[in-house]
Amino acid sequence: MIDHSSTIDHDKMMQHVRTHPFPLVFATISGAHLYGFPSPDSDFDLRGVHLLPLETVVGLSPGRETVEKEGIYDGLEIDLVTHDAQKFFTLMGRRNGYVLEQVFSPLVVFTTPEHDELKTIAVGCITRHHAHHYLGFAATQWKLFRKESPPRVKPLLYVYRVLLTGIHLMQTGVVEANLVLLNEDAKLPYLNDLIAMKLEGPEQGTLAEADLAFHESEYARLTAKLESAYAASTLPEMPSSRGALNDLLIRLRLGERTA
Template sequence: MTNDHDVEHAKLTEQIASHPYPLVFVTVSGAHLYGFPSPDSDFDLRGVHLLPLETIVGLDEGDQTVEKDCIDNGLEIDLVTHDAEKFFRMMLKRNGYVLEQIFSPLVLHTTPEHEELKAIAKRCITRHHAHHYLGFAATQWKLFAKESPPRVKPLLYVYRVLLTGIHLMRTGEVQANLNQLNESAKLSYIDELVDRKRSGPEKGTLNDTDLDFHTRQYERLTATLESAYQASTLPEMPTARDALNDLLIRLRLHPRTSGIVEDGV
């Protein structure tokens, strides 16, 4: 008998198969990657596509970004991919989000070049990625604090981002799953928040009395990330530009793709 997981996987791969360009990889991001999807959470698919050489050298500008939204029998799917050149340039900036996409263990489509990209991406990690996570956390905190009653979802994003940044500064490892991050952080309140998010609707809320407690925790973890940044031994600058340039040239001149990973998410 086909179960819900198989049905979801079939719908996701169907969307990927209809993409107009060859794909280097597609992985799952968002709440499913972060470890706290609600029953009604949509699927955020992210990846890299490859524009044909004719588009690059000719007058017709190709799609640097492709966005596809659909609802398939109640399943919301949001697929966003960037052309390899655009994505590689983002990798060379302080952009933790694209690194999380590359290293996501929830793989729906992969190629040998995706594996090569993972190795190259390690040389894109710098101590200044802390600024990405500090800024993202501040934005999510504003979303959380301005609502009455405050929602669980933006609060979990705050904690996920801060713990990802702290872990990255200390280990050089990109880890986006809040449950795995909390195995070392050991924040007693995280499990309860995750349970509420997983078992409830996307718009689940907290009591206003919780705001003071979480304000203190946000300030404490922000200070911890700032300290981890100061103490980090990660490089100051990425060293992957030449490797990314070489990979991009090979992708342009010798494009290739492989099939959907059978044992995806």
């Protein structure tokens, strides 16, 4: 397995994070670097949670619930997107696997004690119905892959990453977004070649000869496997962490942050 964390320039990441207009609860790396297949020219996708001031949220204006910041530091492109804690915590209470992947991302740029608390709380947000998130996301990526000519490697890898993440979550209750790690269990030999193409080629790299019939068959097979894993899953029907999320949000709003 390639350790992509060794290629992360933390100082440049923090330059971008420090210019955020609001205090952060955490900022982690998502996207291709988290998924285990960044191209040499891939930018860095940072995601996280910010905290709007109390005087903003109690007023008539909703404030900046989402902040998007792009920057280039000595050729390193960084895209930072954060949500206010209330919006992010609300998403955590729904069947949104994307925000859970951000919370649990091992590629941490900025963290706080509240981030650690949030990871504990997030376990109680996982339900069997998160399968619907991954089924829908996979279908969207598959349509993107099929409509392009020539077909690109990136959306095809996203299809496999999303399906394997969903299957793994249904079977284990663990959020794992790294395709290299997921394939250690799935053992799909063709994924190694696809990942190598993405790692060694440009971000917009294409498949010279895409075996569309084969990949369509695998897409259908893994979709059915995720549906079966959903049906057999013993994960909870509903999240159990709403009260803990509410308590953490109140403490954050009142400035009662852990030292």
